[in-house]
Amino acid sequence: MTIDFKEKESVIEKVKSLLGGEEKFAMVETYGCQQNVNDSQKYEGILEKMGYTLTHDREKADFIMFNTCAVRENAEKKVFGNIGALKHLKLKKPDMVIAIAGCMSQQESVEKKLRRSHPHVDMILGTRAMADFPEALEKVLSERKRVINRREIDYICENVPTNYDGGCKAFVSIMYGCNNFCTYCIVPYVRGRERSRSMEAVLDECRLLAKKGVKEITLLGQNVNSYGKDLGLTEGFATLLCEVDKIDGIERIRFMSSHPKDISDKVLETMATSRHICHQLHLPLQSGSDKLLKEMNRVYNTEKYLSIVKKAKELMPDIAMTTDIIVGFPTETEEDFEGTIKMLETVKYDSIFSFIYSKREGTPAAKMDFVATEEEIKARFDRLLEVQNRISYELNKKCEGEEQMVLVEGVSREEGVLTSRNYQNKIVNFKGDESLVGKMVKVKITKAQTWILIGEMCE
Numbered sequence: 420m421t422i423d424f425k426e427k428e429s430v431i432e433k434v435k436s437l438l439g440g441e442e443k444f445a446m447v448e449t450y451g452c453q454q455n456v457n458d459s460q461k462y463e464g465i466l467e468k469m470g471y472t473l474t475h476d477r478e479k480a481d482f483i484m485f486n487t488c489a490v491r492e493n494a495e496k497k498v499f500g501n502i503g504a505l506k507h508l509k510l511k512k513p514d515m516v517i518a519i520a521g522c523m524s525q526q527e528s529v530e531k532k533l534r535r536s537h538p539h540v541d542m543i544l545g546t547r548a549m550a551d552f553p554e555a556l557e558k559v560l561s562e563r564k565r566v567i568n569r570r571e572i573d574y575i576c577e578n579v580p581t582n583y584d585g586g587c588k589a590f591v592s593i594m595y596g597c598n599n600f601c602t603y604c605i606v607p608y609v610r611g612r613e614r615s616r617s618m619e620a621v622l623d624e625c626r627l628l629a630k631k632g633v634k635e636i637t638l639l640g641q642n643v644n645s646y647g648k649d650l651g652l653t654e655g656f657a658t659l660l661c662e663v664d665k666i667d668g669i670e671r672i673r674f675m676s677s678h679p680k681d682i683s684d685k686v687l688e689t690m691a692t693s694r695h696i697c698h699q700l701h702l703p704l705q706s707g708s709d710k711l712l713k714e715m716n717r718v719y720n721t722e723k724y725l726s727i728v729k730k731a732k733e734l735m736p737d738i739a740m741t742t743d744i745i746v747g748f749p750t751e752t753e754e755d756f757e758g759t760i761k762m763l764e765t766v767k768y769d770s771i772f773s774f775i776y777s778k779r780e781g782t783p784a785a786k787m788d789f790v791a792t793e794e795e796i797k798a799r800f801d802r803l804l805e806v807q808n809r810i811s812y813e814l815n816k817k818c819e820g821e822e823q824m825v826l827v828e829g830v831s832r833e834e835g836v837l838t839s840r841n842y843q844n845k846i847v848n849f850k851g852d853e854s855l856v857g858k859m860v861k862v863k864i865t866k867a868q869t870w871i872l873i874g875e876m877c878e
């Protein structure tokens with residue numbers, strides 16, 4: 420089902436009139452992944468259309484939304500802490516509207532907790548509440564009643580006003596939901612089933628961004644490699660990549676996340692022969708133990724994973740690889756963990772995103788018993804980082820002396836220093852004028868560090 424947001428214009432107008440003539444401020448705080456960030460940009464776009472001015476100042480805000488994440492317990496704890504902190508604001512400003520949206524509030528247990536213990540929350544919105552958001556806000560403003568919307572019908576919303584920040588980079592969601600049910604993961608439960616936007620809708624959005632001066636687009640989905648399967652397309656993602664690559668003005672194309680079980684040779688070949696697709700592949704491994712991969716329901720083994728890496732490196736010798744690793748999955752033994760370390764040494768990732776396993780109620784892994792203690796898991800995590808830091812530094816060191824094109828993203832904290840990214844998505848800091856923000860610049864790498872590269876502008 421597709422909902423056209425243009426149909427919401429009359430409700431948006433109603434909200435606008437309810438807000439009155441005075442300037443009203445709204446803010447959206449994001450706690451989750453890139454897809455969550457993209458949803459927040461849409462909520463911001465809708466709020467702007469309603470007449471709100473966006474702010475980053477909680478004290479100033481007449482409307483505050485927390486767009487939440489449920490993937491790990493820490494993320495949830497942080498949100499609950501911050502919701503508590505909003506209580507005093509609401510006392511000072513009783514008319515302010517507080518909304519909790521996103522993956523965390525999609526869960527029934529969270530709804531209950533919010534209802535019981537946080538009466539100052541006016542709106543509880545799940546992951547599929549965006550289409551109903553204008554009506555919900557109208558109701559809160561006109562009736563001063565709490566609205567709860569956790570509808571579970573999967574749909575796609577098109578033509579949603581979006582606040583792209585006016586920056587040089589933008590996210591474009593190409594699909595929503597997830598069908599994979601990895602045993603540790605809450606995402607399929609809170610985000611619903613996989614559904615792809617039409618290719619035309621995605622391309623129209625990319626073309627619009629190119630017109631706005633955006634230079635880099637990241638295509639988003641929980642598993643972009645299965646893009647279009649629900650639309651009856653074969654090699655849908657490779658075809659989409661080819662089409663986005665044709666759009667003039669877009670200098671860099673990235674995508675995430677790429678599930679190893681679904682990536683095709685065609686996608687790798689398309690990357691290799693494209694004009695603008697960055698030679699950078701985020702390929703979540705999760706674990707280097709075949710036993711664990713099976714228990715995680717990842718549907719690939721290390722052999723299959725390594726064959727993808729081999730193919731990618733053959734086609735693109737300059738490819739940068741990144742990954743996600745979970746340490747301390749309940750059944751992970753020391754030997755399983757050694758398998759993960761071995762994969763790090765074999766693949767040589769440029770960087771990794773590593774997480775200590777967090778139990779998510781309702782997932783199959785939540786019922787598994789732990790074989791390691793917390794201390795053992797923590798020690799594994801530290802060791803993983805140590806190994807990776809060495810590898811990252813070694814790979815960065817190879818960049819010294821190279822001349823690279825970078826996209827300047829902004830100014831760094833250090834006076835007179837700009838921060839940028841190279842095509843491999845590595846951060847490159849160099850001295851330069853602020854007027855270069857948003858531009859592609861050639862930089863010579865002068866020094867490697869573990870996390871960043873230092874460079875100087877080429878004449």
Ligand code: SAH
Nearest residue numbers: 603604641676703743744745774775776777
């Ligand atoms: N769809 C993406 C991942 C989205 S979640 C993919 O499969 O590639 C981002 C990362 O969070 C995952 O790759 C995983 O490493 C981590 N993660 C998910 N559930 C987790 C949990 N219960 N505990 C710890 N890390 C988790």
Ligand code: SF4
Nearest residue numbers: 597599600601604606
């Ligand atoms: Fe979670 Fe697995 Fe889906 Fe990624 S593919 S969102 S890890 S269930």
Ligand code: F3S
Nearest residue numbers: 451452488489490522
């Ligand atoms: Fe993203 Fe967190 Fe939801 S990782 S999909 S915001 S649970």
